[in-house]
Structures are given as structure tokens and as C-alpha cells.
Amino acid sequence: MTSRFPVDEKKLMNVLRSLIEINSVNPYLSHDGPGESEIAEYIQGVLQGMNLEVHTQQLTDKAVNVIGIWRGTGGGKSLLLNGHTDTVGVSNMQIPPFVAEVREGRVYGRGSCDMKGSLAAMILAVDTLQRTGYQPAGDVILTFVADEEYKSIGTEALVKSYSADAAIVCEPSDLTAVVAHKGFVWITVEVHGKAAHGSRPAEGIDAIVKAGKLLAELETLSRDLERKQHPILGVPSIHASLISGGTEISTYPDYCRIELERRTIPGEQLVDVTVELDALFRRLKEADDQFQASYEITFVREPFEISDDAPIVQTLQSAYRNYFGEEQLIAGFSGWADSSLIHEAGTPTVIFGPYGAGLHGAVEYVDFDSVVQMTSILAGVIRSFCQGEK
Ligand SMILES: [Zn+2]
Structure with a gap:
């Protein structure tokens, strides 16, 4: 029975088409990107029309978060x-980015899949339940955040003021339940040498050649890292x-x-990364006392993982089963997503x-049927997770 x-x-x-037709290119990625103000205004209007409690968080002159709360009865x-x-x-792009052309069940345009299809599904999941007369007992909090594609200032600000018993980050996942993704650490290395005339080798220390020693070691380090394995x-x-260096x-x-x-x-953890770098730099220095280098960690994003047994994962899986009559696949993302920020802040999260x-490519589209399916499944998740009546 489905x-x-x-x-x-x-x-x-x-x-969905209205969302695609609004250019919301991140200005930090493309200098002519207008940012998220116009799309935020459109979303606010839609949420107000649904009688949700609407909040905004102004982040920069071009970036704003919109939050729509469907208050529960208690x-x-x-969620x-x-x-x-x-x-x-x-x-x-090789197609018009902001036209939202519909062909053979696909809706084309920049952001159609990443992730305006999902934004439309979030809104329509609430709309669908409202039309059935359902009233949630717990709050349903729809959050539309800016700047995920650059530095995630949107979700960083969001989690300071909003939390819930669980969260779903609606990044495109082929309708699988994504329970883990990788994190990343950015590292800047400075290698120092000694400038000298090219004809006087005794006086110079070649910083680029010394850097080469470090680069060669990265292959060994990569092989060592392969001893660690995550099941997904x-x-x-x-x-x-x-890489840069040299003057002439x-x-x-x-x-x-x-x-x-x-x-x-x-x-x-970050400390695992610094311990392995410290050891590597020490080894190089011991082997060559002219090797002079230091590193700095410039940016860190944590990996993310939630247990398959977590209530939100279980609820999502049963809503999927109710829709399709079969088991939902569990999967992982290689890339990073805002899920890590929400989960780390204490709200158990699934994608x-x-x-x-x-996504990010020349021809982007979202499969419309899957957006419909996602909408219905989200409605099912809200209904069983937030309880309530009707
Ligand atoms: Zn995305």
C-alpha cells in the first residue's frame, strides 16, 4: 500500500519557474551576480500568502535569509x-540560464536542480498539507538561505537563531537519504629560499625546488590516507x-x-590534519636543513554524518516507503553541504x-516528476515527524 x-x-x-527566472547568482562567485535580494522578496511574498510567520536575516546588502514558520499547535x-x-x-552555460524552459519532463536553467526545484518542493509540501486541513503540533520551519555556494554565511547566521528537533537539507540527492559527506581543510604553505644570481649556486637556495620536496611527499601522504576508509x-x-613562486x-x-x-x-578532526602536516614538515627538515617552510590553516569545514537509526532518517525512510512501496537508498556526498553546519549546531540533519x-555545468535541469515526488514525501515527513491533526 502506498x-x-x-x-x-x-x-x-x-x-519553480518563477524561482529560476529570478537571477540569484552569488556575487562572490561572479562579480555581476545580483545576489539573493530579489529571490528572497519573491519567497517572502509566497510564504506570506500561505499565512506563515515570515522572518528575514539581512546578511549583506545583497544577501538575505528568509524564514517561514508554520506554527504548531503545541x-x-x-522540523x-x-x-x-x-x-x-x-x-x-549553453542554454538560456533564466528562462525555465520545460521539455520532456525536465525544467532547465541555472539553479533548476541546485537547488530551486528543492525550494519549490519545500514550499509546496506545506501548501499540500494546508489544503488537506492538517495542523502540525510542532513548528515547521522553512529556511531559504543565501551564499551556500561561496562561504555559507546564510546557514552560519541561521543556526545562531534557529534550531529544531531535526532538519532536512534539500540538496539534490536523486531521492536518496544522504547520511554523510566529506569535510575539507584549506592549507597555505610558504617555502623560503635565498635569492641569488643564477650563476652563483653556492649563494642561492631555490625555494621552488625545496617546495618540490614537499609536493613529492604528498603522494606518500595520500597513500597513507588510503588506509582510512569510510563505508560510504x-x-x-x-x-x-x-602554486606560485619565483621572480625571473x-x-x-x-x-x-x-x-x-x-x-x-x-x-x-582538524588536529589529525595538523599532526600529519607537522610530522611531514619535521621529516623534510630533518633530511635537509635548508628546507625552511611553514603552513597555515586558512579555512575548515567539518565532515558530516548521522546514524541511519536517527528518528529523522527513519521518518524520511518510512515516508519514502509510503510513497514508492520500496526501500529508500542510503547514500553519501563527496562534496560539502550546509548540513554539516546545522548538524554541528545540534539539530540532527539528513539530506x-x-x-x-x-549542477554548476553547461546544461542544468531538474527532473520535474522527482520534484513532485519529493514534495509529497516531504509532506509525509512533516506529518509524521511534527504529529498534529488531520
Ligand atoms: Zn547546492
Whole structure:
């Protein structure tokens, strides 16, 4: 026996198309990106029309969070749904980014899958339940945040003021329940040498060649990291992303700068990363007393993991089962998402969203049927998690 909620598909499509038609490119990623003000204003209007309690958090002149609360009648558990309103840039796109063309069940445009389909589903999940006459006992908190694609200032501000008994981050997940993702650490390394005329090797220390010793060691470190394994996410990793150094061809370079990225798996802490870097730098220094280098951690995002047994995961899985009559797949993301911030702040979080393709790519679309399915499943989650009547 399956049970499905009567989603107003026409309204869902209208909201989705309106969201895509509003350019909300993150200005920190593309200098001509207008930011999230206009899309936030549109969402506010929709939420007010549904009689939700609407709050905003102004983050910068271009970035604003919108929060819509469907107040519960009391005594039930609260649920927070989260989606980001910004998108990446459009310069690499091969389709009109803000037209929301519909073809063969797909809705095209920048942000259609990442993640305006999900924003529409969050709104319509509440709309669907309202039309059945249901009243939640716990609060349903819809959160539309800015800047996920850059530094997540939206969710960082959100979790300072809003929490719930559980959360769903509605990033596209092919309708799987995503229970884990990797974190990352950004590291800047400075290697020092000694400048000298290219013809006087005795006087110079080549900072670039010394940096090469460090780079060669990264392969060994990567192999060591492969001994750690996460059942869903696989192995942690480290790679060099950027390098610069030197002044001119006939001079020994006195400086080389390398930027590294270390991807972490659940269970790894920042201290694990600094311990392995300290050991690596010590080894290089012991082998070569002219090796002079230091590193600095410039940015950290924690990995995320929730147990399959957590009530929100169980509720999502049973809502999925009620819809499809079969078990939902459990999965992981290799990339990072706002889920880590919400979960770390104390609200148990799972990720669930629709199908699509071309995220950040040339041709982005969301599969509309999967947005309808997601909407109905979200309605099911709200109904059983927040309890309430009818
Ligand atoms: Zn996203």
C-alpha cells in the first residue's frame, strides 16, 4: 500500500519557474551576480500568502535569509527544512540560464536542480498539507538561505537563531537519504629560499625546488590516507591546488607558495590534519636543513554524518516507503553541504532532494516528476515527524 499526498503540480511548476527566472547568482562567485535580494522578496511574498510567520536575516546588502514558520499547535516535534537561494555563475552555460524552459519532463536553467526545484518542493509540501486541513503540533520551519555556494554565511547566521528537533537539507540527492559527506581543510604553505644570481649556486637556495620536496611527499601522504576508509564515502585525500613562486628566470627564487586542500571523512578532526602536516614538515627538515617552510590553516569545514537509526532518517525512510512501496537508498556526498553546519549546531540533519543533472555545468535541469515526488514525501515527513491533526 502506498500513500501519496495530492500535490498541486501546476502551482509547483509555477513556483519553480518563477524561482529560476529570478537571477540569484552569488556575487562572490561572479562579480555581476545580483545576489539573493530579489529571490528572497519573491519567497517572502509566497510564504506570506500561505499565512506563515515570515522572518528575514539581512546578511549583506545583497544577501538575505528568509524564514517561514508554520506554527504548531503545541506538543509536537519541530522540523527545519533548508535550501539555498544562490546559484553559481552562468558564463559556462549553453542554454538560456533564466528562462525555465520545460521539455520532456525536465525544467532547465541555472539553479533548476541546485537547488530551486528543492525550494519549490519545500514550499509546496506545506501548501499540500494546508489544503488537506492538517495542523502540525510542532513548528515547521522553512529556511531559504543565501551564499551556500561561496562561504555559507546564510546557514552560519541561521543556526545562531534557529534550531529544531531535526532538519532536512534539500540538496539534490536523486531521492536518496544522504547520511554523510566529506569535510575539507584549506592549507597555505610558504617555502623560503635565498635569492641569488643564477650563476652563483653556492649563494642561492631555490625555494621552488625545496617546495618540490614537499609536493613529492604528498603522494606518500595520500597513500597513507588510503588506509582510512569510510563505508560510504571512501578515503580521505590531499592535493595541491595552487602554486606560485619565483621572480625571473636568472634568479634563485627566495619564495614559493603552495595551497593544499585536504578532504576529510567523518571521524577525522582538524588536529589529525595538523599532526600529519607537522610530522611531514619535521621529516623534510630533518633530511635537509635548508628546507625552511611553514603552513597555515586558512579555512575548515567539518565532515558530516548521522546514524541511519536517527528518528529523522527513519521518518524520511518510512515516508519514502509510503510513497514508492520500496526501500529508500542510503547514500553519501563527496562534496560539502550546509548540513554539516546545522548538524554541528545540534539539530540532527539528513539530506534529501530531487533528480537532475548539470549542477554548476553547461546544461542544468531538474527532473520535474522527482520534484513532485519529493514534495509529497516531504509532506509525509512533516506529518509524521511534527504529529498534529488531520
Ligand atoms: Zn547546492
